[in-house]
Amino acid sequence: MDHKLAGKIALATGSTAGIGLAIAKSFANEGAHVYANGRTQKRVDPAMAAIRSNAPSAKGHGVAADFSGSVGADTVLAKLPRVDVLVNNAGIFGPKPFAEIPDADW
DSSP states (O other): OOOSOTTOEEEESSOSSHHHHHHHHHHHHTTOEEEEEESSHHHHHHHHHHHHHHSTTOEEEEEEOOTTSHHHHHHHHHHOSOOSEEEOOOSOOOSOOGGGOOTTTO
């Protein structure tokens, strides 16, 4: 299926394993420039290797950033001035309406 992601910049946070990694692989298969994210470079590097193994012509980079604080967000913003597609897969939230989630929870 073509989701028209070719050439788009896609960031999947929490994408070193599980659902996040599957999403990043899907982005790569669709031709997006993928940014995979994990808390440490030690986790990001194998994830990027798995993405490239799954889609050999994939364009992408890994971004080590821990989103438990604002420093992680600042790190990603410095590396990615633009993002076309974002999947926020990092963190665990209790059920709340989106507009009621305070910044401290993010």
